[in-house]
Amino acid sequence: MKFRKIQFSFILMVSLFFICSSIPTFAEEDVLLGYDEGKQSKAFFNADGSITVKGITKDSSIQMAVINVENLDNSDDSQNYETTIGSDGHFTITTAPLQGFTYRILYVGGENYFYDEYMLVSKKMVTAELLEEKKTKVAIKKKWKEINPKHKGQMFMEEPLLKAPYKAGKLKASFLNDALNMTNFVRYIANMNSNIKLNNSLVNSAQHKAALLEVSYDSNSPHNPPKPKDMSEEFYETANPGWENLHFGQFSLANAVTGFMDDPGEHNLQRAGHRTSILSPNLTSVGFGYSGYFSLMHMSSSDPIELGYHYDYIAWPSKGNFPISFAEGASVWSLALNENRYEEIDKKKVKLTITNQRTKNKWVLTNPVGYVNNGYFYANPYLLTFKPNNLDYQEGDTLTVLVEGIRKSDGSPSSLTYDVHLFDLDEITVVIDNQEQKYIQPPVISEGRTMVPMRSIFEELGAKVTWESKTKSVYAKKGNTTVTLKIGSKVAYVNKKPVKLDAAPIILNKKTTMVPVRFISDALNTKFSYDPKYKVIEISTK
Numbered sequence: 001m002k003f004r005k006i007q008f009s010f011i012l013m014v015s016l017f018f019i020c021s022s023i024p025t026f027a028e029e030d031v032l033l034g035y036d037e038g039k040q041s042k043a044f045f046n047a048d049g050s051i052t053v054k055g056i057t058k059d060s061s062i063q064m065a066v067i068n069v070e071n072l073d074n075s076d077d078s079q080n081y082e083t084t085i086g087s088d089g090h091f092t093i094t095t096a097p098l099q100g101f102t103y104r105i106l107y108v109g110g111e112n113y114f115y116d117e118y119m120l121v122s123k124k125m126v127t128a129e130l131l132e133e134k135k136t137k138v139a140i141k142k143k144w145k146e147i148n149p150k151h152k153g154q155m156f157m158e159e160p161l162l163k164a165p166y167k168a169g170k171l172k173a174s175f176l177n178d179a180l181n182m183t184n185f186v187r188y189i190a191n192m193n194s195n196i197k198l199n200n201s202l203v204n205s206a207q208h209k210a211a212l213l214e215v216s217y218d219s220n221s222p223h224n225p226p227k228p229k230d231m232s233e234e235f236y237e238t239a240n241p242g243w244e245n246l247h248f249g250q251f252s253l254a255n256a257v258t259g260f261m262d263d264p265g266e267h268n269l270q271r272a273g274h275r276t277s278i279l280s281p282n283l284t285s286v287g288f289g290y291s292g293y294f295s296l297m298h299m300s301s302s303d304p305i306e307l308g309y310h311y312d313y314i315a316w317p318s319k320g321n322f323p324i325s326f327a328e329g330a331s332v333w334s335l336a337l338n339e340n341r342y343e344e345i346d347k348k349k350v351k352l353t354i355t356n357q358r359t360k361n362k363w364v365l366t367n368p369v370g371y372v373n374n375g376y377f378y379a380n381p382y383l384l385t386f387k388p389n390n391l392d393y394q395e396g397d398t399l400t401v402l403v404e405g406i407r408k409s410d411g412s413p414s415s416l417t418y419d420v421h422l423f424d425l426d427e428i429t430v431v432i433d434n435q436e437q438k439y440i441q442p443p444v445i446s447e448g449r450t451m452v453p454m455r456s457i458f459e460e461l462g463a464k465v466t467w468e469s470k471t472k473s474v475y476a477k478k479g480n481t482t483v484t485l486k487i488g489s490k491v492a493y494v495n496k497k498p499v500k501l502d503a504a505p506i507i508l509n510k511k512t513t514m515v516p517v518r519f520i521s522d523a524l525n526t527k528f529s530y531d532p533k534y535k536v537i538e539i540s541t542k
Contacts, residue, residue: 062085079096171207182257192314208289209298272316277299282301332385335383355399394422428450429536433541478524527542
């Protein structure tokens with residue numbers, strides 16, 4: 001098992017605020033393309049392009065629901081629709097077929113509940129599930145190659161002036177872009193929308209804050225340093241926009257982002273607040289500041305529904321394929337529930353289990369009050385942070401996380417489970433007929449040759465494989481093709497004809513026979529290609 005060394009540093013944060021609302025129950029078979037999670041309604045497109053809006057109110061004085069449906073791509077395309085509200089408080093309105101993609105639903109009729117409430121519905125909605133499905137290992141590795149920090153040399157276009165008249169200084173664009181790219185990458189592997197933008201105003205405020213902290217840091221209130229007497233009010237006010245992450249230490253800004261995600265330090269265990277701020281579904285834009293010792297990240301937000309993003313929970317490490325290096329660095333793991341879909345977590349009932357599917361080891365955590373007998377487990381109203389003692393895993397492992405004892409927002413009992421597939425960003429990935437393969441023993445480079453697990457690949461290609469321990473020989477058969485090879489020999493036999501190998505077969509971990517990848521193509525008549533940039537082997541039988 002590989003471990004990444006964790007450099008513990010001090011990281012501080014500002015509090016995040018979320019809106020909590022209850023929602024009604026609707027038929028689960030309804031496909032949501034729009035959802036007003038903060039209120040009591042939902043809306044979705046129908047096959048003919050019309051929009052159906054469903055709602056509920058407990059106010060018996062309201063008899064009519066009137067909505068205005070406005071095309072956000074064409075403000076002239078706007079129309080009112082109305083319907084009576086049933087005796088049970090429910091109503092349903094369906095519009096005429098519409099041509100646009102995104103619409104604002106505004107309640108313009110009725111008193112109390114319906115007045116001045118609105119939501120958005122779009123054909124462009126994105127779900128966490130859809131993002132996870134697209135997050136293949138190959139896609140992650142390509143994304144990692146694209147965003148890998150590229151800046152070298154001096155960070156500043158203009159050095160900060162740390163005395164009157166103060167100047168914040170300016171950072172080079174490539175230095176800032178590395179941090180932005182890292183922000184979008186960690187959101188990408190967490191199944192989040194990863195189109196966060198760099199905001200010049202936030203860059204300016206973050207750089208002012210970094211300079212301010214250099215001359216006026218207060219350990220008792222790191223985020224609110226006092227104003228130096230010789231500093232202008234304008235400079236001081238520019239440095240304090242509100243939502244920020246703060247990192248101590250001489251790091252690059254990209255490393256500061258990974259430090260926020262690891263969230264080390266005793267005071268960060270309960271909330272993993274730096275991480276949850278970066279993974280907030282509300283996040284839209286960021287700015288970064290750097291002074292040589294302080295790294296700042298300033299952030300702004302919007303309603304996730306307006307952003308077209310829907311999710312059930314946000315986990316780190318996340319569901320699906322996940323780079324092992326990002327898992328190993330985390331001080332705790334975290335799971336944030338969507339506050340509009342779940343009730344607050346009941347500390348007396350919640351139970352969390354992690355299972356390693358390879359070793360079958362299990363870690364069970366209850367009583368989430370901090371340090372417990374077998375690890376760390378803490379419950380916030382909608383957030384769990386956890387890490388069992390002796391949690392062991394290696395690349396290629398699948399860890400299953402099961403959370404029990406939680407409730408949906410309508411009060412019904414619920415649970416959730418997800419699998420984390422750990423892999424190395426530098427591993428060699430095998431793709432057979434466009435399907436990524438998952439192997440306990442991944443391919444390796446041995447003496448300059450790419451070696452792959454023979455049994456796993458042969459069986460995936462439809463061959464039957466047997467092992468003869470006395471002669472250390474492997475036999476395979478597929479249809480009319482027979483294959484024989486011997487550990488340590490550079491000669492194999494296909495239908496009894498000798499085939500010279502690039503490298504002799506080897507055994508890894510006392511049980512896995514590894515053969516040169518090109519032999520797969522020679523033996524079973526498949527098409528083979530290797531992309532050295534992304535380390536991807538593609539095998540095709542078609």
